[in-house]
Amino acid sequence: MTAVIWNPAQESVEEEDLLARIEALKYAGQSPLFDSSGKLLSKISKAILASPRARAAPQYVALGYWLRAAALKRMVADFSAKHLSENGSLLVPRGLALHLPPTNVDTIFVYSWALSVLAGNANIVRLSESLSADTEWLVDLIATVVAQSEESERHVFCSYSYGGEFEKKLSRQCDLRMIWGGDAKIETVSQIPIRPDGLSVGFPDRKSMALISAEEYNKAPAETRELLATNLFNDIYWFDQMGCGSPRLLVWIGDGIDKSKDLYQRILSIAEGKNQTVEAGVAIGKIAFANDLLAESIGTSACHYSNLLEVTDVIDPALALERTQGGGFLMQTNVEKIEDVAAFTSRRIQTLTHFGFSEAALNRLAQSISGRGGYRIVPIGQALQFDKIWDGVELFTHMTRRVIIRLN
Amino acid sequence: MIAALETAMSQVPYSMAYDAREALLKDGLNALTAQHYAACEPYRRIIDGYWKGATNAQSVDAVPYLPVSLFKTQKLMSVAPEAVRVTLTSSGTTGQAVSRIFMDAEASSIQQRALASSLMHVLGKKRLPMLVIDTDAVFKDPRYMSARGAGVLGIMRYGRNHAFALTPNLQPDFDAVRAFLDDVNGEPFFMFGFTYLVWINFYEQFRDAGLDLSNGILIHSGGWKKMIERAVDNIQFRSALGQAFKLKKIHNFYGMVEQIGSILLEGPDGLLYPPNFSDVIIRDPVTWEVAPNGTPGVVQTVSLLPHSYPGHSLLTEDLGVIETVDAGINGWMGKGVRIIGRVPKAELRGCSDVIAAAA
Numbered sequence: 001m002t003a004v005i006w007n008p009a010q011e012s013v014e015e016e017d018l019l020a021r022i023e024a025l026k027y028a029g030q031s032p033l034f035d036s037s038g039k040l041l042s043k044i045s046k047a048i049l050a051s052p053r054a055r056a057a058p059q060y061v062a063l064g065y066w067l068r069a070a071a072l073k074r075m076v077a078d079f080s081a082k083h084l085s086e087n088g089s090l091l092v093p094r095g096l097a098l099h100l101p102p103t104n105v106d107t108i109f110v111y112s113w114a115l116s117v118l119a120g121n122a123n124i125v126r127l128s129e130s131l132s133a134d135t136e137w138l139v140d141l142i143a144t145v146v147a148q149s150e151e152s153e154r155h156v157f158c159s160y161s162y163g164g165e166f167e168k169k170l171s172r173q174c175d176l177r178m179i180w181g182g183d184a185k186i187e188t189v190s191q192i193p194i195r196p197d198g199l200s201v202g203f204p205d206r207k208s209m210a211l212i213s214a215e216e217y218n219k220a221p222a223e224t225r226e227l228l229a230t231n232l233f234n235d236i237y238w239f240d241q242m243g244c245g246s247p248r249l250l251v252w253i254g255d256g257i258d259k260s261k262d263l264y265q266r267i268l269s270i271a272e273g274k275n276q277t278v279e280a281g282v283a284i285g286k287i288a289f290a291n292d293l294l295a296e297s298i299g300t301s302a303c304h305y306s307n308l309l310e311v312t313d314v315i316d317p318a319l320a321l322e323r324t325q326g327g328g329f330l331m332q333t334n335v336e337k338i339e340d341v342a343a344f345t346s347r348r349i350q351t352l353t354h355f356g357f358s359e360a361a362l363n364r365l366a367q368s369i370s371g372r373g374g375y376r377i378v379p380i381g382q383a384l385q386f387d388k389i390w391d392g393v394e395l396f397t398h399m400t401r402r403v404i405i406r407l408n
Numbered sequence: 409m410i411a412a413l414e415t416a417m418s419q420v421p422y423s424m425a426y427d428a429r430e431a432l433l434k435d436g437l438n439a440l441t442a443q444h445y446a447a448c449e450p451y452r453r454i455i456d457g458y459w460k461g462a463t464n465a466q467s468v469d470a471v472p473y474l475p476v477s478l479f480k481t482q483k484l485m486s487v488a489p490e491a492v493r494v495t496l497t498s499s500g501t502t503g504q505a506v507s508r509i510f511m512d513a514e515a516s517s518i519q520q521r522a523l524a525s526s527l528m529h530v531l532g533k534k535r536l537p538m539l540v541i542d543t544d545a546v547f548k549d550p551r552y553m554s555a556r557g558a559g560v561l562g563i564m565r566y567g568r569n570h571a572f573a574l575t576p577n578l579q580p581d582f583d584a585v586r587a588f589l590d591d592v593n594g595e596p597f598f599m600f601g602f603t604y605l606v607w608i609n610f611y612e613q614f615r616d617a618g619l620d621l622s623n624g625i626l627i628h629s630g631g632w633k634k635m636i637e638r639a640v641d642n643i644q645f646r647s648a649l650g651q652a653f654k655l656k657k658i659h660n661f662y663g664m665v666e667q668i669g670s671i672l673l674e675g676p677d678g679l680l681y682p683p684n685f686s687d688v689i690i691r692d693p694v695t696w697e698v699a700p701n702g703t704p705g706v707v708q709t710v711s712l713l714p715h716s717y718p719g720h721s722l723l724t725e726d727l728g729v730i731e732t733v734d735a736g737i738n739g740w741m742g743k744g745v746r747i748i749g750r751v752p753k754a755e756l757r758g759c760s761d762v763i764a765a766a767a
Contacts, residue, residue, distance in 0.1 A: 240756045280693035280706065280751045284725060288475035294457035295450035295482045301457040307694055312457075326756040 003160040004129075006143035008152070010136075015166040018158055022170060025096060026153050027122035032091050032400055033076060036151075037117045042069040044114075044145050053137060059238050059384070060138070063107045066386060067114060075388050076118060076396060089402040093120030094199065095175030097399065100189060102181030103128040106135035110142065111386040112178050112395075113155070119399035121176065122154045129159050168192055176399060179203065201398055203391050206244035206350030207321045210235070210380055211341060211365075214254040214334075216356025217263065228355055229266035231381025235353060236267070237276055238384055241326035245351040245376070245383040248324070249317055250332045251341055253357075257334050264305055264330075271308045271328070282327040283307040289325040298323075299331070318344040342368040349373040350391060353380040409518055410443075412436025413712040416685035417522065421529040422673065424684040425734050425741045430468055433687055436712040437471045437720055438464050444718035447486035451718040469689050469698045473708055473721040479507035479666050487512045487716045496558070498665045507666055515716035519669030520565075522713055526671050526683050527566050530659050531625055537592045538567025539585065539624070541601025541610045545576035556602065563627070567598045573610055580613040589619070596623050602630035603660065606649075607640060615652040622654035629661045629671075632749070642678055662747050666719050670711040672745060676737045679744030686711035688745050690730055691723070704729040704748055725751045 045067035054060035097116045101109030177200040186202035293299035302312040314320040445462040459472040491512040498507040547557035571588035663671040672680035690705040699705035707728040732744035
């Protein structure tokens with residue numbers, strides 16, 4: 001069987017040769033937050049931000065900024081040098097990490113890999129066998145910088161078939177496995193054991209929603225509304241609304257949602273202004289989905305603003321959130337107070353973005369959903385922003401181990 | 409049976425001009441919308457929620473339409489479940505959702521009458537000896553997909569003394585074809601098959617066999633996907649069969665299980681014509697407004713046949729174009745349509761990898 005390795009250009013390779021490459025990976029001798037790892041990521045950041053291709057795509061710009069040295073330093077401040085050996089314990093890398101990113105949210109593999117680089121691990125990133133042109137460009141760029149920085153002995157970017165002997169042998173080497181992308185994938189991949197003392201972390205299917213205070217929206221001046229609409233546009237349309245954090249349900253809290261049309265008109269104008277398009281097949285799918293929700297009594301009425309935006313009023317948000325339709329499809333509902341959101345916040349819910357609430361209100365929300373679901377409460381516009389805590393998992397902590405040191 | 413359908417079917421098939429047809433269809437479609445609104449609860453919720461209630465449409469293109477995929481996701485019927493006599497399903501590979509169409513006794517007889525009137529228009533009033541371009545295993549052997557077998561059986565009732573041109577392995581059955589041609593002995597006969605079988609398993613196998621099919625009338629249908637792969641269009645199809653077999657009377661048709669009985673039949677100019685009781689509207693895929701004639705778009709089909717389920721106005725996933733209106737060649741009136749292909753399948757992929765092994 002053949003596999004693919006980035007060397008740093010893509011090449012075909014026999015599985016046993018890839019395995020030999022992986023067995024030879026070095027992971028000894030580098031501490032978390034080692035200088036060279038920060039430098040490597042910083043070079044990648046520069047390469048991304050310097051590329052015209054990335055400048056045209058907001059998700060790559062966001063990635064480029066996220067990888068800047070200053071930003072990374074801020075993010076891992078909790079783990080900075082003075083904490084590395086506190087309480088008589090020393091933070092060390094976990095070892096060899098295997099990253100299994102999702103097929104199409106193509107920046108996830110970089111976030112997962114970059115944090116693991118900072119943790120000091122050696123890494124295998126297994127990419128999909130069918131990559132989009134954009135993803136291929138991004139992998140090529142990163143593999144090239146890694147090779148130029150003489151870090152190829154620590155990081156392998158590759159692609160191989162699931163379900164074979166090779167996957168078993170490879171997995172046996174790994175101290176950490178990060179499985180991104182869906183219940184079914186996690187279930188299949190998890191049947192293959194990693195090292196007996198290894199740690200396998202899965203990030204399953206999640207759905208997200210946006211919460212807006214109707215009163216605050218109605219009071220807000222035009223500029224504020226316009227900014228909100230721009231942020232919502234980004235949250236919805238990046239990744240075709242198919243990211244776990246992409247909002248699917250918009251919840252108006254309090255009275256006066258007659259203004260909702262104003263918001264949707266603004267989103268629509270922004271989408272049109274950015275020349276956002278929707279394929280005919282997706283548009284028909286969205287119309288059919290709105291009809292399905294109505295037929296099944298989940299929805300009560302629907303509005304086709306244009307092929308770009310379809311909005312359906314739902315009376316059963318819990319059922320509505322179990323369904324998936326991307327490409328510019330919003331469901332909306334109305335509740336009296338922010339705590340009422342808890343009723344339909346299940347384990348499946350990941351991100352709750354918000355507009356127009358006080359810190360006290362958001363704390364009440366966090367209290368009310370605790371033990372039910374919901375992993376992030378962030379402002380509208382940050383739905384897809386990657387964070388060091390993901391789905392409740394402290395990524396950096398999981399990517400490292402602690403060695404206890406006692407003097408006597 | 410609604411009055412407008414009686415009127416449409418009392419005319420010579422495929423003879424109604426656009427204006428007269430539009431007026432008749434408007435009344436008939438409004439009557440069907442009202443009937444299904446009253447009898448089919450999910451349909452009522454869609455009309456209320458998406459179309460702001462059932463109002464009398466002022467023109468045929470203002471009649472509410474359902475995306476055809478809804479028959480895969482919903483159970484839509486306008487008769488009591490115990491009145492359902494036949495449930496039709498569309499073809500589909502394993503694991504794929506299939507359409508379910510519910511017919512009571514009346515709907516079933518209406519669709520048979522309607523299909524008969526369309527086919528008799530090209531076959532004549534008397535049933536002809538029939539050469540099926542398929543194998544009889546297609547409806548005898550349960551391993552075959554049901555839809556193809558059902559299609560063959562459904563059309564077989566319009567012929568007699570059936571012979572089958574292919575063996576169960578879809579190889580040419582020369583003996584059966586020669587015996588059939590000896591039997592018909594120069595009289596007219598009827599041939600039916602799915603387009604790709606007619607081409608790949610019949611034409612490509614028999615083309616050098618010196619068959620004389622000049623008395624035959626071929627009716628064929630089915631996806632053009634395999635034909636496009638072979639870069640064969642309708643014009644080449646007709647001329648190749650004419651050259652190889654002297655076969656001149658060839659009629660393609662376009663139809664779907666969701667509007668069973670309504671078939672767009674190929675007229676003398678090679679275009680597809682909707683029967684009197686139905687029509688085609690082409691919509692712009694961005695605005696969903698009616699596209700001007702000559703401009704390609706998404707095909708919407710309306711038909712007065714669906715009485716037992718709300719399928720009288722459907723947005724398909726096919727692309728087409730209206731080439732002529734009321735061309736009138738040999739009396740064929742109304743819109744002359746060309747089907748171009750399918751709306752490209754759209755796949756939105758996200759964080760969730762559907763099949764881990766394929767990712």
